[in-house]
Amino acid sequence: MLQPTKYPKVPELKTALPGPLSKTLIESDEKYTSPSYTRAYPLAVARGEGMLIEDYDGNVFLDFTAGIAVCSTGHCHPRIVAAIQNQAQHLIHMSGTDFYYGPQQELAEKLANIAPGNTPKKVFFTNSGAESVEAAFKLARFHTKRDKVIAFFGSFHGRTMGALSLTGSKAVQRRGFGPLIPGVIHIEYPNCYRCPLKTPGNPCCLKTLDHIEENLFPRIAPPDEIAAVIVEPIQGEGGYIVPPPEFHQRLKAITEKHGILYIADEVQSGMGRTGKMFAIEHWGVEPDIVCLAKGLASGMPLGAIVAKEQIMDWPPGAHASTFGGNPVCCAASLETVALLEEGLVEHSAEMGFFLKSKLDQLATRHELIGEVRGLGLMLGVELVTEKFAKTPAKKERDAVVEICFRNGLLLLGCGDNAVRFAPPLIVEETDILTAVKIFDEALTELADG
Ligand code: PLP
Numbered sequence: 338m339l340q341p342t343k344y345p346k347v348p349e350l351k352t353a354l355p356g357p358l359s360k361t362l363i364e365s366d367e368k369y370t371s372p373s374y375t376r377a378y379p380l381a382v383a384r385g386e387g388m389l390i391e392d393y394d395g396n397v398f399l400d401f402t403a404g405i406a407v408c409s410t411g412h413c414h415p416r417i418v419a420a421i422q423n424q425a426q427h428l429i430h431m432s433g434t435d436f437y438y439g440p441q442q443e444l445a446e447k448l449a450n451i452a453p454g455n456t457p458k459k460v461f462f463t464n465s466g467a468e469s470v471e472a473a474f475k476l477a478r479f480h481t482k483r484d485k486v487i488a489f490f491g492s493f494h495g496r497t498m499g500a501l502s503l504t505g506s507k508a509v510q511r512r513g514f515g516p517l518i519p520g521v522i523h524i525e526y527p528n529c530y531r532c533p534l535k536t537p538g539n540p541c542c543l544k545t546l547d548h549i550e551e552n553l554f555p556r557i558a559p560p561d562e563i564a565a566v567i568v569e570p571i572q573g574e575g576g577y578i579v580p581p582p583e584f585h586q587r588l589k590a591i592t593e594k595h596g597i598l599y600i601a602d603e604v605q606s607g608m609g610r611t612g613k614m615f616a617i618e619h620w621g622v623e624p625d626i627v628c629l630a631k632g633l634a635s636g637m638p639l640g641a642i643v644a645k646e647q648i649m650d651w652p653p654g655a656h657a658s659t660f661g662g663n664p665v666c667c668a669a670s671l672e673t674v675a676l677l678e679e680g681l682v683e684h685s686a687e688m689g690f691f692l693k694s695k696l697d698q699l700a701t702r703h704e705l706i707g708e709v710r711g712l713g714l715m716l717g718v719e720l721v722t723e724k725f726a727k728t729p730a731k732k733e734r735d736a737v738v739e740i741c742f743r744n745g746l747l748l749l750g751c752g753d754n755a756v757r758f759a760p761p762l763i764v765e766e767t768d769i770l771t772a773v774k775i776f777d778e779a780l781t782e783l784a785d786g
Contacts, residue, residue, distance in 0.1 A: 347389060347771065348745025349397040355379040356394025377735075377749060378742040385412025388761055388768050390747060400747045401760040401772050406573070406605050406715070409632035410676050411763040417635045417672050424668035433462060433662035440667035444641075447674055452643040453601075453615050454623025459649040462662030463640035466604035466630035467495025470567070472642045473626045474499045474518075475656055477565035477598045480648050484519075485558050487549070487566040487597075489526040490533070491575030491752075494567065494602055494628075503567055506574050522557060524548060526572055527580045530708045530719065531727065542581045549591055560595035565626075570616035573605035576752025577717025579710050585620035598625040598648065604640070605715070608632035609677040609762055612686025612713030619712060635673045639666035677762075685762040688769065689713035692758060695773040703780045705730055705737075716758040717751055718776075729754040733783055740779035746772050 355363060359381035366381075380398070384391045388411060390398045403409060410417055424440060433441040441462065449458040461476075463469045478484060488494070488503040495501065496510065502518035504510060511517065525533035527542030534544055554560050566588060572578040592599040601624035606616035610632055613619055617627075625648055630640035640661070693709060693716055700706040700718075707721035707730075720730040720737065731754045738756060741748050751757040756776075760768065 347397055348399050348775075350745050351396055352394045354396065354743055355381060356392065356396060358393035362393060378739055380742065380747065387411040387414075388764060396745070398742075398745050398747050399768060399771055399775075401758050401764075402747050402749045403632075403759055403761045404636060405631070405749065406610060406759040407631045408636045409608055409610065409762045410635045410673055410681065411761040412636075414635060414676065414763075416676065417669050420668045420672035421637065421665055424665045428664045430660070430663060430665075432659050433664075434657040434659060438664055440664045440671060441662040444662075444667040444670050444674075447671065448629070448641055448643050451614055451674070451678075452627055453618050456623065457646040458643050459646050461642050461644070461649065461656065462667075463630070463642070463658055464638050464660050464663075465495070465640050466602075466628065467497040467500040468658070468661070469604060469628040469630050469640035469642050470494040470500040470503060470602060471497050472656060473565075473567065473600045473602075473628050473644075474503065476626060476642065476644060476649060476651060477600060479651050479655065481564040481596070481598060483562050483564040485522060485563045486520060487522050487524060487553070487563060489568060489572070490523050491526045491528075491572050491578070492523075492567070492569055492602070493574030494569075495604075522553065524553065526568075526575065526578065527584055528576075528578050529581055530578075530710070543583060543587060546584070546587050546591065554595075560597060563595065563597045565598035565600050566592055567600040567602055569602045569606065570620070571606045571611065571712060571715055573715075574751055576719065576755045577711045577715060577757055578752070579712060582620070585617060585622045589622045592625075600624060600626045600628065602628045604628050604630045608673070609682040609685050610713055610715045610759070611711075612682065612689050614677065614682055616712065616715070633673065634666050634670035637663075637666040637669040639663065639670055681762045685713045688760075688762075688764050688766070689716065691766055692716055692760075692764075692769045692773070695769060696758070696776075699773065699777055699780070703777075703784065705733060705780055705784060711758075714758070714760055714762055714764065717755040718758070719752070719755040721754070736783055737776070737779045740782055741775055744775045744779065746775040748776070 362381045383393045445460040490505040493506040494503040505523045525545040626644040696709040707719045720734045722728045722730045734754045
C-alpha cells in the first residue's frame, strides 16, 4: 500500500529519475505510441492513492496535477473504486443511445438539478471534453439556425475538428489540420495582468467586450448570424486567467440582447475545482449550455453537456454516442458528485485560499513570480524574468516544473509561462506546505543558477 498522505516522508524518491523500470517502459512507449503526446517529464505511473502517485520504481510523488484536473476526489478514492466495482458486476455497457438504464438516468437528473440557474435542463452524455464542446457547438447551430460562433484567443476547447476550430490556444494544435470548421470568430479574452489592449486596468479589459458590438457585429457578422459565444469561465490551458469581475455578466447581457447562446466550457473549471460546483457561479450567470468532462467522474472517461430544456430541441438521431453515458462511468460520476456535495467543494474553497496565501507569500520573495491568480484549487503562477517588464519566463517555467518533478512534486505548466496548481480536491494543508516548499526551493535553485 502507498503511504497515507499524512505520512511524514512524502514524497519519497528511491532512484534517479526515471528509474530503470520506468525507463524501460518509456523507451517502449516512445517506440509504439503517437509522438503527438506532450509529456512534460519522464514519469511512468504504476499506482495512485489519494494525493500520491507511485512510479514503477517505487518512487512516491505528491500530485498537484490530479491527472490534468481530473481526479478531483483523489486517486482511487475507495468510494469511487467501490462504485465502479459494484456497477461493473451488473452492467458494463448497453449504450444509452438505444436503451435506458439507471445510472445514466440518475446522473442526468442530478446534473440537470445542480447545473447553474433555475431553468429546467436536459443532459447529453459524451466521453470527453472535446466531445462535449462538439455537442454544444452542434446544438447551438441546430437550435438557433445560425452558423457562426464567437470564441476567445487563448481558449482551449479540445482537438476534434469542431472543438479545435474554437480553440485559440497554440498554433501547433491547428497547424496542418485545416481547413477547420468555418464560422468561428476569435476575440480577445480579458487579461488584466497582460492587457491585450496594452492599457492595464479593469475598464480596459472590458473593452474587449465593447469590440463585439462596436466592430464585430457591424463589420464582420451581424448578431443574427451568431449562434453562440463559447467561453471558459476561467481560462484554463491559456494560463489559469481569471477575467475581471463584470466580464461574464456583461458578456451574458450581450448574448441575451441578441438571442445568442452563452456556452460555458466548464470542462476544466467545473465540478468543484474553483470552490463552487461550477466556476460560472462565482459570477451569478446562468449559461444556456454548460460543457463538462475532466472532474466529472474522478478519472473515468465521461463528459456531458447540460442545456436549458427549451434549447435541447434536437430530434431522435440528430446526435448520439455509443459509449457516452456508459453505466460504469455514470456510477463513478454519481459517487463523485456525492463526495463533492458532502464537503469537497467547500474544502476546495478553503484549501485554495490557503494555497493562494502561501503562493502570494512566495511572490514577495521571488523575482520570477509575476502573478499568482485563480479561484479555489485552480491556481496559476505566472513566471517572468523581470517583474516590471513582465517578460515571459517560458524556459524558466519548464525548468521549475522539471526541478519539482526531480524533487517529488508533480506540477504542469499552462499558458506560455505559467505553472498550474490543480491538486485533487482532497488536498490537506500539510500537502500544500510540502508542495510550496518544493516549489520555493525550485525557484531558488533556478535563480541561483
Ligand atoms: N475544454 C477545456 C476548457 C479543457 O481544458 C479541455 C482539456 O484540457 C477540453 C475542453 C478538452 O477536453 P478533452 O481533452 O477531454 O477532450
